[in-house]
Amino acid sequence: MLNYILRRLLIAIPTLLILIVICFFLMYAAPGGPFTSERPLPPQVLANIQAKYGLDQPILVQMWNYLVSILTQFDFGPSFIYKDRDVNDIIAQGFPVTLTYGTISFVIATLVGVSLGVLAALKHNTALDYIAVGATFSAQALPNFVMAPILVIIFTWQLGWLPGGGWNGGQWQYVVMPVIALSTSYMASIARITRSSMLETLHSNFIRTAKAKGLPTRTIIWRHAMKPAMMPVVSYLGPAFVAMITGSVVIDMYFSTGGVGQSFVNSALNRDYAVMLGVTILYGTLTILFNLLTDVVYAWLDPKIRY
Amino acid sequence: MVHDMDRNTRIAERLVEAEQIKGRSLWQDAAARFVRNKAAVGATIVLIGVLLFTILGPYFAQWTNEEIDWGRMGDIAGQGGPSFETGHFFGLDEVGRDLFARTIQATQTSLIVGVIGALVAVIIGTLYGAVSGFVGGWVDNLMMRAVDILIAVPYMFIIILLMVMFERSFFMLFVGIGIVSWLDMSRIVRGQTLSLKNREFIEAAQAAGVGWFTIVTRHILPNLMGVVVVYATLLVPQMILVESFISFLGLGVQEPNTSLGALISKGAGTIIYGTIWQLAWPLVFFLLTIISLFFIGDGLRDALDPKDR
Numbered sequence: 001m002l003n004y005i006l007r008r009l010l011i012a013i014p015t016l017l018i019l020i021v022i023c024f025f026l027m028y029a030a031p032g033g034p035f036t037s038e039r040p041l042p043p044q045v046l047a048n049i050q051a052k053y054g055l056d057q058p059i060l061v062q063m064w065n066y067l068v069s070i071l072t073q074f075d076f077g078p079s080f081i082y083k084d085r086d087v088n089d090i091i092a093q094g095f096p097v098t099l100t101y102g103t104i105s106f107v108i109a110t111l112v113g114v115s116l117g118v119l120a121a122l123k124h125n126t127a128l129d130y131i132a133v134g135a136t137f138s139a140q141a142l143p144n145f146v147m148a149p150i151l152v153i154i155f156t157w158q159l160g161w162l163p164g165g166g167w168n169g170g171q172w173q174y175v176v177m178p179v180i181a182l183s184t185s186y187m188a189s190i191a192r193i194t195r196s197s198m199l200e201t202l203h204s205n206f207i208r209t210a211k212a213k214g215l216p217t218r219t220i221i222w223r224h225a226m227k228p229a230m231m232p233v234v235s236y237l238g239p240a241f242v243a244m245i246t247g248s249v250v251i252d253m254y255f256s257t258g259g260v261g262q263s264f265v266n267s268a269l270n271r272d273y274a275v276m277l278g279v280t281i282l283y284g285t286l287t288i289l290f291n292l293l294t295d296v297v298y299a300w301l302d303p304k305i306r307y
Numbered sequence: 308m309v310h311d312m313d314r315n316t317r318i319a320e321r322l323v324e325a326e327q328i329k330g331r332s333l334w335q336d337a338a339a340r341f342v343r344n345k346a347a348v349g350a351t352i353v354l355i356g357v358l359l360f361t362i363l364g365p366y367f368a369q370w371t372n373e374e375i376d377w378g379r380m381g382d383i384a385g386q387g388g389p390s391f392e393t394g395h396f397f398g399l400d401e402v403g404r405d406l407f408a409r410t411i412q413a414t415q416t417s418l419i420v421g422v423i424g425a426l427v428a429v430i431i432g433t434l435y436g437a438v439s440g441f442v443g444g445w446v447d448n449l450m451m452r453a454v455d456i457l458i459a460v461p462y463m464f465i466i467i468l469l470m471v472m473f474e475r476s477f478f479m480l481f482v483g484i485g486i487v488s489w490l491d492m493s494r495i496v497r498g499q500t501l502s503l504k505n506r507e508f509i510e511a512a513q514a515a516g517v518g519w520f521t522i523v524t525r526h527i528l529p530n531l532m533g534v535v536v537v538y539a540t541l542l543v544p545q546m547i548l549v550e551s552f553i554s555f556l557g558l559g560v561q562e563p564n565t566s567l568g569a570l571i572s573k574g575a576g577t578i579i580y581g582t583i584w585q586l587a588w589p590l591v592f593f594l595l596t597i598i599s600l601f602f603i604g605d606g607l608r609d610a611l612d613p614k615d616r
Contacts, residue, residue, distance in 0.1 A: 141597040149575030283461035
């Protein structure tokens with residue numbers, strides 16, 4: 001097991017390096033830059049600015065410096081637009097916000113989704129099952145950019161219970177709507193996966209044996225059916241968590257939470273390459289880490305997997 | 308002899324009859340199962356309805372999607388609502404254009420983006436996965452590690468990057484969507500190929516000296532069609548969702564063209580002025596399309612999945 005984890009970690013490192021290199025070249029290949037404005041700068045000024053940020057050096061040298069400063073000092077460089085802030089500052093300011101409501105959404109989506117899925121599977125082909133299936137379908141079709149305005153109409157305009165945006169240090173009134181908007185469609189996905197995998201498990205031979213032995217339903221579900229039924233769910237949860245944080249670009253924009261997604265879109269519009277690169281690398285790292293974690297949990301849960 | 312003649316005729320007759328009893332192919336079986344699935348059939352009808360709306364709608368429209376109704380644009384909340392008298396069946400959009408024509412245009416765009424995006428994903432993903440699974444060995448290892456790396460790329464960010472940095476065109480949109488969407492497909496196809504390639508008919512083809520590329524295209528790919536069709540159907544709504552997500556951020560299709568995501572985004576922005584139809588109509592068509600595609604994909608999976616037989 002330890003061997004397996006170590007091997008996966010060893011693969012993760014070159015993956016991450018390649019990711020950084022790809023992103024870096026992508027930025028480099030893009031036409032225009034942070035200092036191209038409608039009124040062109042005098043060449044001397046432009047040259048000075050580029051020298052300040054090291055943009056006058058050959059691309060390979062730039063990339064090498066970038067990699068070294070990340071690896072040795074964990075420094076993603078200065079922002080090209082905000083003179084007094086560097087990328088680390090911007091991420092450190094936005095990421096806790098995104099992480100907070102991302103994690104809350106993840107926990108709620110998992111708890112509600114799994115319970116709903118199990119319940120629908122146990123009450124297979126009853127009214128409850130049909131309602132659950134219908135609801136999950138509709139919830140999956142309602143993406144968070146539709147959910148967000150609908151929530152604002154109901155809770156802010158009609159009822160006046162919740163503020164329509166902002167973060168305010170994470171007071172609960174400001175967290176409710178981002179969490180609902182973000183978690184709904186993932187909740188539906190989790191419920192659907194749980195339901196179908198639970199149904200499959202309940203029809204398998206060892207459950208029939210357990211029933212034949214006369215075990216109470218509660219024991220059958222908790223001791224026998226739960227673990228194998230959770231396998232596909234677990235493999236979904238890792239990527240889902242990362243997707244919930246990255247997918248929150250819309251939430252960040254709509255509710256102006258000040259999260260990383262908002263700084264990403266702003267930096268993309270301003271061509272602030274340094275911030276874009278930093279955020280992309282941050283999310284790439286998270287994706288790789290959570291894929292790794294998912295695989296490890298999966299290997300630990302499923303005795304059939306060889307590692 | 309007479310007795311024997313009789314018997315022979317009878318046997319011959321039976322043979323004729325036997326010929327008329329046709330074998331049922333996998334696809335006929337699947338079609339029968341699909342038709343029995345009420346939700347899937349209903350969804351198909353709804354989807355055909357949406358398609359007819361986009362095809363026939365323009366003949367009923369009183370206004371084109373570019374005309375501005377100058378007389379009513381000053382008071383859209385008051386006079387711009389849906390009505391038959393003015394000829395604006397769905398009302399006016401935020402600058403005074405006919406929302407009926409705009410919705411048709413947007414539905415067309417979204418469907419095209421969804422179908423082409425899914426096609427790109429299916430073609431690249433299927434070929435890649437089939438080759439990787441069939442060739443095996445270090446080639447397979449290399450190809451799948453490449454997929455592992457690409458899957459770790461936060462794709463929403465890459466699409467946003469592409470749309471911001473290069474000119475916002477349909478082409479770039481497809482490139483962005485295409486880059487990210489074939490990865491899962493290739494994994495699924497590779498898994499299926501692995502289980503197919505040790506079967507007898509592949510061995511027979513190899514023994515007959517057929518080249519590997521021909522084996523992949525002639526023997527492996529046709530057997531993958533079931534999985535591919537199901538996944539492609541589920542991919543179309545996903546592509547539509549991705550496109551509308553990008554349009555919502557204002558980075559997708561540009562004016563005067565529009566998509567359902569763009570219309571929903573505009574409608575959501577203007578709802579505070581009491582123009583609810585600007586959100587409602589695009590949203591209705593969006594939901595009808597997405598949900599019916601979900602149900603069709605699910606029905607196809609049930610119909611084609613060998614597990615449920």
